[in-house]
Amino acid sequence: xxxxxxxxxxxxxxxxxxxxxxxxxxLDGISTSVRAGEVTCVLGDNGAxxxxxxxxxxxxxxxxxxxLLLDGRxxxxxxxxxxxxxxxxxxxxDLAMIPLMxxxxxxxxxxxxxxxxxxxxRFDSVTAKEVTRRELAAMGIDIRDPDQxxxxxSGGERQSxxxxxxxxxxxxxxxxxxxxxxxxVRQAGVVLRxxxxxxxxxxxxxxxxxxxxxxxxxxxxxxxxNRGRSMGDFAKGEVGRDELTTMMAxxxxxxxxxxxxxxxxxx
Numbered sequence: 001x002x003x004x005x006x007x008x009x010x011x012x013x014x015x016x017x018x019x020x021x022x023x024x025x026x027l028d029g030i031s032t033s034v035r036a037g038e039v040t041c042v043l044g045d046n047g048a049x050x051x052x053x054x055x056x057x058x059x060x061x062x063x064x065x066x067x068l069l070l071d072g073r074x075x076x077x078x079x080x081x082x083x084x085x086x087x088x089x090x091x092x093x094d095l096a097m098i099p100l101m102x103x104x105x106x107x108x109x110x111x112x113x114x115x116x117x118x119x120x121x122r123f124d125s126v127t128a129k130e131v132t133r134r135e136l137a138a139m140g141i142d143i144r145d146p147d148q149x150x151x152x153x154s155g156g157e158r159q160s161x162x163x164x165x166x167x168x169x170x171x172x173x174x175x176x177x178x179x180x181x182x183x184x185v186r187q188a189g190v191v192l193r194x195x196x197x198x199x200x201x202x203x204x205x206x207x208x209x210x211x212x213x214x215x216x217x218x219x220x221x222x223x224x225x226n227r228g229r230s231m232g233d234f235a236k237g238e239v240g241r242d243e244l245t246t247m248m249a250x251x252x253x254x255x256x257x258x259x260x261x262x263x264x265x266x267x
Contacts, residue, residue, distance in 0.1 A: 003174075007037035010072065011204040012057070012173050017066035019052050023214055025228055026052040030066070032233045034173055034204040039195060041207045041215035043248055044225035050208050053225070054177055057206065058090040087172035091162045091179065099151025104132040105141060106150045107165050135168045136161065139197050156187030160194045167198055175206040180214050192218050193225045193251070203232030212244035224248065 005011060006060065012034040019027040027049050029119045044050050055061045056068075059077030068075050070086055077083045080090070097106045108128050117123040132146045141160050150158060159179045166174055182190040195218050199205050209215050215222065222239055224231035224247055231247055232239075 001159040005036040005202065007035075007202065009036045010034070011036055011070065012206075013069040013072075014057075015069065017053075017056060017068070018054055019061060020064045023144065027056070027063075027228045030223070030225070030230050032221065032230075034206055036172075036204050037199055037202050038220035039199050039205040039207050040223065041209060041219035042210060042223045042225065043209060043215055043244065045248065047212055047227065048210075048225040049228040050225060051177075052228070054090065054092075054175060054208060057083070057088065057173075057175055066212050073209040087170060088175065089166035089169065089171035089173070090177065091159070091166055092177045093181065095178075096152050097162070100149050100172070102147050102148050103153070103161060104129045104146040107132040107135075107146075107168075107249060111169055116224045122160070129170070131183045136164050139164045139167065139194060141194070154187055154190075155183050156190035159183075159191045163191075163194050163198055167201065167203065171203060173204045175204065175208070177205075177208050178210070180209065180211065188214060210248070212241055212248060216241040216244060217255075 008261070010033050016029055016031040017027060018025070031244075032040060032127065035145050042050055052061070056063050058202065059080045062076060062078065064124065064258045066217050070088075075086065077086070083090075083184070094168065098109070104125075105128070113124040113127045115127070116122050116159060129146050133143065135142050140159070141164060143161075149151075149207070153161065162178070179191050179195075183191065192214060195205055195207060207215060207219065220236050222234045222236070222244060224234075224244070
């Protein structure tokens with residue numbers, strides 16, 4: 001399914017999305033688009049509404065108002081499985097992997113290939129290993145041994161396996177929940193390269209992050225959230241990394257804090 005639409009084609013569109021939990025407004029008036037072969041970065045600090053937006057896109061929660069369009073048609077998901085069947089895959093921070101299980105078993109967790117028929121049907125381990133190695137290689141991921149426990153991989157490598165798994169299982173829209181937040185500079189760079197690989201294979205990628213230094217190099221569009229509301233939806237040519245940082249940090253608040261901290265002692 002991935003890579004089917006021409007680059008730049010809108011795959012998923014958000015129009016005035018809002019989500020309320022009782023009297024609490026978690027999201028209000030959120031609009032952006034996710035296009036084939038592009039990365040839409042959703043930026044915001046803790047409490048900005050990023051997690052709620054993920055749940056709406058992934059089919060965990062239905063929006064209270066607004067409209068989601070997939071391939072130009074309105075959609076409404078009542079369960080994550082419906083979003084996944086429509087080609088929207090979400091890779092969460094915890095990755096839903098079993099550390100003591102092999103890479104190839106984790107790669108097909110919940111979607112195991114089988115061989116045989118009826119009561120003689122069994123897990124086709126030979127095919128699973130071959131496909132795992134091939135799909136990881138296609139993403140530029142060099143795994144030494146697919147039999148090794150996934151828990152022996154670095155954080156960046158585990159994220160990369162999760163991305164490759166989503167691509168193989170038919171994702172057209174790939175949502176990544178803070179994939180670089182717990183990683184060092186080198187491992188974050190590994191993940192950013194694989195995000196670019198997914199983009200170059202024609203997927204529409206939603207990169208959720210609080211780090212503009214990670215977002216700006218790979219992003220094509222930037223949606224900034226603050227307390228559930230949009231601070232702007234920008235194409236890459238419309239905003240620089242420093243501007244993203246300033247808007248996220250609160251701009252004037254950061255300037256006032258810097259002036260306060262730099263005052264000479266006793267002044």
